[in-house]
Amino acid sequence: MSTSRVLSWSVTASGGYETAWVEDGDGVLRARGRAVGTTPEPYWVSYELDTADGFVTRRLRVTVEGAARTRSLDLRHDGRGGWTADGERLPGFGDALDCDLGLSPLTNAMPVLRHGLHRQPGERRLLMAWVSVPALTVRPSWQTYTYLGPGRRGTRVRFASGTFRSDLEFDADGYVVDYPGLATRLA
Template structure:
């Protein structure tokens, strides 16, 4: 069954907002979103995300606008573990399955859904293709997601990367409701 929804978050870390239009079903999702922030500098982001079976990232296309100008990133994963950014091979990302767009709560969804971590016990380590905002530089990021508990409306998952940790509240569909210090859901439709 294919579902569509719109989610808006206040992104406290950037002093801004994000809205994402999401279509999901059969182990994949696609989304397009817009975000505006004022930290680290005023910016406007628009993105398109496509995943394949198992919620594995296939493509993330991002446009960032700042006072300095416009940047565009076309990040692609070939399904075999190879990543490119604007056509250039990224050897440090070998084995990564997911992208993680900085300051974007939506991109926490894919690894959680793939392993059902919002619904049941487990801990998984991931290599992510992390994209900085608003610079749009790509680097490898080791991240760990750990199931902390389930409740009627979803579950709690601990996100960890390096010394950083945050306990995320997720809805029953695996989307972020509250990401302390980063983002909180305002509305969904």
Template sequence: MTTSRVLTWTVTASGGYETAWTETGEGLLRARGRAVGTLPEPYWVSYDLDTADGFVTRRLRVTVETAERTRSLDLRHDGRGGWTADGEPLPGFRDAVDCDLGLCPLTNTPPVLRHGLHRTPGERRLLTAWVSVPALTVRPSWQTYTHLGPDVRGTRVRFTSGSFRTEITFDRDGFVQDYPDLATRLT
């Protein structure tokens, strides 16, 4: 069974908003999103995310438009550890199965869904292909998700990456409700 949802966040970190149209079902997530930001400069973002079985990233297509230029990125994972950016191999991502689009609360959902961290205790350390916005550069990023328990709005999950640490609240379906200093979902 496929479930469709439209989610909108106020993205305080970019001084803007994001809306994502999502479809989930049987270990798959497909999403298309649009965002507008004003920090570090005014920009528009459009993205399409497709995952394979187990919510593993297959493809992320992103376009960013600023006053000076338009950038695009086609990030692909072959399901066997190989990653490419615009058709060029990306070394150093062999253990990564997730992408993480900067300033985008939606891309925290696949690892949480895959490991059920919005419902059950556990901790997972994961390598991701992190994509900066608005530059669209890709770099490896080790991230840890730790289930902390229920919250008034859902389930709290600690997120750490390097020295960065925060507690994200996810709803019962595994989507971000509140990501302190980054985004809050509008109801």
């Protein structure tokens, strides 16, 4: 059974906002979203995200519009370890199951949902296909998600990548409510 929801965040890291229209159910997530940022310069982001079973990324299409130009990215995962960006093969992503769209709290949901980290103890170290915004470059990013327990607004999960650490809060459905330093869900 599929559930539809609209999620909106104030994204302090970009000086903007994001809204995602999400459908999920039976281990699959589909979303389309729009964001506006003002840092480092004003830009608009539009994206469509499709996952396969187990919330594994199938495809992320992103467009960034700025004053000087428009950039687009078509990131695809074949489900067997192969990733392409605009049809060009990406080496070094073989273990990655997920994309991580920079400055977007939505894509933090996929690994948390897959491993139930918003409901039960555990820790997972995962390779992500990280997409920078607004440049839309793709690079490998090792990330660790660790269940910490109940929080003020949901379940706390520590996110770590390199030397960066932040204790995120997820709602009962596995979506970010609060990502300190990045975004806060709007009511």
